[in-house]
Amino acid sequence: MNKIWVIIRREYITRVAKRSFLLMTILIPLLIFGFYAAIIAVAISGGNESQNIAVIDDASLFNGKIEDKENFSFTFIKGESIDNFRLKYHRQGYTSLLYVPNFDISQPSGITIFSESQMGPITKSRIERVVNNAIENKRMLAAKIDPNKLNSIKSDISLINKVGKGNEFRKGSSEVSSAVGYAAGILIYICMFIYGMMVMRGVMEEKINRIAEVIVSSVKPFQLMLGKIIGIGAVGLTQFVIWIVLMVILQFLIPVLFPGMAQAMSSQATQAATQQSSGLTAVAEGLKYLNFGLIIFAFLFYFIGGYLMYASLFAAVGSAVSEDQQEAQQLTLPITMPILLAFVIMTRAAAEPESGIAIFGSMFPLFSPIVMMARIPYGIGTTVPWWQLGLSMVFLILGFLFTTWLAGKIYRTGILMYGKKASWKEMWKWAFKS
Amino acid sequence: MTTLEVSHLRKYFAAMKAVDDISFTLERGSIFGLLGPNGAGKTTLIRMITGIFYPDEGEILFEGKKFDPILDVGHIGYMPEERGLYKKMKIGDQAVYLAQLKGLSQQQAVEKVKEWFTKFEMQTWWNKKIEDLSKGMGQKLQFVTTVLHEPRLIILDEPFSGLDPVNSNLIKDEIYNLANKGASIIFSTHRMEQVEEICDHIVLMNKGQKILDGTVNGVKQKFKENLFNIGLESDTSAISSEMFDVIARENHRLVVKIRNGFRSNDVLQHFIEKNIDITSFNEILPSLSEIFIKLVEGTPLSRQFQTVHS
Numbered sequence A: 001m002n003k004i005w006v007i008i009r010r011e012y013i014t015r016v017a018k019r020s021f022l023l024m025t026i027l028i029p030l031l032i033f034g035f036y037a038a039i040i041a042v043a044i045s046g047g048n049e050s051q052n053i054a055v056i057d058d059a060s061l062f063n064g065k066i067e068d069k070e071n072f073s074f075t076f077i078k079g080e081s082i083d084n085f086r087l088k089y090h091r092q093g094y095t096s097l098l099y100v101p102n103f104d105i106s107q108p109s110g111i112t113i114f115s116e117s118q119m120g121p122i123t124k125s126r127i128e129r130v131v132n133n134a135i136e137n138k139r140m141l142a143a144k145i146d147p148n149k150l151n152s153i154k155s156d157i158s159l160i161n162k163v164g165k166g167n168e169f170r171k172g173s174s175e176v177s178s179a180v181g182y183a184a185g186i187l188i189y190i191c192m193f194i195y196g197m198m199v200m201r202g203v204m205e206e207k208i209n210r211i212a213e214v215i216v217s218s219v220k221p222f223q224l225m226l227g228k229i230i231g232i233g234a235v236g237l238t239q240f241v242i243w244i245v246l247m248v249i250l251q252f253l254i255p256v257l258f259p260g261m262a263q264a265m266s267s268q269a270t271q272a273a274t275q276q277s278s279g280l281t282a283v284a285e286g287l288k289y290l291n292f293g294l295i296i297f298a299f300l301f302y303f304i305g306g307y308l309m310y311a312s313l314f315a316a317v318g319s320a321v322s323e324d325q326q327e328a329q330q331l332t333l334p335i336t337m338p339i340l341l342a343f344v345i346m347t348r349a350a351a352e353p354e355s356g357i358a359i360f361g362s363m364f365p366l367f368s369p370i371v372m373m374a375r376i377p378y379g380i381g382t383t384v385p386w387w388q389l390g391l392s393m394v395f396l397i398l399g400f401l402f403t404t405w406l407a408g409k410i411y412r413t414g415i416l417m418y419g420k421k422a423s424w425k426e427m428w429k430w431a432f433k434s
Numbered sequence B: 001m002t003t004l005e006v007s008h009l010r011k012y013f014a015a016m017k018a019v020d021d022i023s024f025t026l027e028r029g030s031i032f033g034l035l036g037p038n039g040a041g042k043t044t045l046i047r048m049i050t051g052i053f054y055p056d057e058g059e060i061l062f063e064g065k066k067f068d069p070i071l072d073v074g075h076i077g078y079m080p081e082e083r084g085l086y087k088k089m090k091i092g093d094q095a096v097y098l099a100q101l102k103g104l105s106q107q108q109a110v111e112k113v114k115e116w117f118t119k120f121e122m123q124t125w126w127n128k129k130i131e132d133l134s135k136g137m138g139q140k141l142q143f144v145t146t147v148l149h150e151p152r153l154i155i156l157d158e159p160f161s162g163l164d165p166v167n168s169n170l171i172k173d174e175i176y177n178l179a180n181k182g183a184s185i186i187f188s189t190h191r192m193e194q195v196e197e198i199c200d201h202i203v204l205m206n207k208g209q210k211i212l213d214g215t216v217n218g219v220k221q222k223f224k225e226n227l228f229n230i231g232l233e234s235d236t237s238a239i240s241s242e243m244f245d246v247i248a249r250e251n252h253r254l255v256v257k258i259r260n261g262f263r264s265n266d267v268l269q270h271f272i273e274k275n276i277d278i279t280s281f282n283e284i285l286p287s288l289s290e291i292f293i294k295l296v297e298g299t300p301l302s303r304q305f306q307t308v309h310s
Helices: A002-016 A019-044 A121-142 A147-153 A174-208 A211-216 A221-257 A259-288 A292-320 A325-351 A356-363 A368-378 A386-414 A424-432 B042-049 B069-075 B091-101 B106-119 B135-147 B165-180 B192-198 B216-222 B264-273 B288-296
Strands: A051-057 A072-076 A096-100 A112-115 A161-165 A168-172 B002-013 B016-027 B031-035 B057-062 B076-079 B153-157 B184-188 B201-206 B209-215 B227-232 B244-250 B253-258 B278-284
Touching: A002 A221, A002 B091, A019 A221, A072 A121, A096 A121, A121 A147, A174 A211, A174 A221, A174 A292, A174 A325, A174 A368, A211 A221, A211 B076, A211 B091, A221 A292, A221 A386, A292 A325, A292 A368, A292 A386, A292 A424, A325 A356, A325 A368, A356 A368, A356 A386, A368 A386, A386 A424, B002 B042, B016 B042, B016 B057, B016 B184, B016 B201, B016 B209, B031 B042, B031 B165, B031 B192, B042 B153, B042 B184, B069 B076, B076 B135, B091 B106, B091 B135, B106 B135, B135 B153, B135 B165, B165 B184, B165 B192, B184 B192, B192 B288, B201 B216, B201 B288, B209 B216, B209 B288, B216 B288, B227 B264, B253 B264, B264 B278
Parallel strands: A051 A072, A051 A096, B031 B184, B031 B201, B076 B153, B153 B184
Antiparallel strands: A096 A112, A161 A168, B002 B016, B002 B057, B201 B209, B227 B253, B227 B278, B244 B253
């Protein structure tokens, strides 16, 4: 036991003391943050370039007037034929040319927009909306409907989903639950790969450096394998703790350090929020009702369980590889496949947490760490019954005990086997016939 | 007192009788040469003695008691032929780590490493990494990590490969020193002249079996061919006798093989009677290298795989 501790400590300290560890630990959240910020920025500011659109309205659809919106400005061209003008609109400083031919109001067709380059989807849909509005208005007039009256009749509600039994109901938000579940699933997926590969590389290093033989003459191969797996797992947990602390600090620090920026951001946010304020409050509301304590506990459990499960398999593969990286890639395929499959199931489970495939995925130990995490934010005891969570956890524990036992047998033989090209068939023999 | 007693040890792999009924004993403080061609099963045998492999059959007694890998590995130091250390780890930390795995406490380990580093003039290496070391320096470090925890059984597989004569001597002296202090040493090598120089006792393995066991001198005596080197004052061209065959003839020197039924003194008598002055007379013992080649010759260069019925 004491020796395993020595091994764990070495695995942990050599990794944590590396400069690259610190760099990764700090850079990754910044990168992820930047990535999402960029996505949000693009999504909100879509179609930012100003559009100066010439309009030839042969049908008098717009009655000579379109309201300019944000960066869209419309100019009506009179007394030019379309065939003639479309040759020169660009030279006159227009970005595009909208042509509305004379058409039957009940069957509009042939409305065309000319542009030099492919039009962006957001810009295109905005112009479509302008044209559609005009057509609708025209039709309402023809049908003698007052547009104002129609607007007052129109309804746009969103359902409030209250979840629970008996008297205890709480507000739920399927969007927020789905997003949190998705994020947790992805995080476990990424971690499984990163740390699993780290274990495999560590084992390969020991085998290729031939230090394995020195060490297994002092400790049992199983102790060496377990020490490495636990040590690297501890590195992973350290990384999570640092990330959580960093996020908390950042949240407090930004307004203190950059009061101006915070203000600018909030004013921008309010601008953006005018359109989506109801959405934002719904998100805030939804987050409030998530059981974060339970989610974090489950996350740690499934991270540790899933990690132990896959890391031992990665260790077994690492021990079988004798020299080249390519061999390692081939051998890891049967391990990476279930992880990928779990990811695919997870994307379904985040959207439909009660579907059969989601329930199966969250039970089967090779998939459950990723899939169950996508279901848990929907609520334990409601969407995910307690018995399912319990069973899933028991299966996962049994699962990693089994893979660790199996990997230990493969590892014991593999780590001292040189020159022989390992295959899964070979490893099967090591596991069950020796 | 015996340090190690191995009896009827067997280890079969799927297509190879790697070790097939090996027995020997190793006395306290003795230096023991384990010899054999490539693929003879030496590494497998050593791995069983170091607790890496379990034998299929047979028994290992360590200091009179049944060998228990978990308890006894702390008293064994093993330096495998293929050296291995962590490339990116600091040398001092590495030595301390390996010592801790042998059961030393952190504090003891640090003290020991400092002591040995001072002895081998390696103090300035502590914060260097293995990748900064030359091969020979790495070798010295590996030796230190092998003997640092004061093992009572030390197994060295080709300890001198890659070392210059100065460092070779340093290690050699240390091996004698450790043996004098009571450690038993198993020394595996293909360099026969080193075996002759260092070892008291040898075992020769071939195809998983023991084909020779004895002291260096005993083995040589056993394989001697009654060859003698005789230096003479006069010209040697005309000399012949029913007592010996002349193997080589030079000016003033003869190599003879004494025939069965005659002794060296008979030969001396022969020259004295003929009034030929003798300047030297000595027996030629075969070198271990010759014995090795003689015994192993005929073995295919690489060992063939065989079917094992077990």
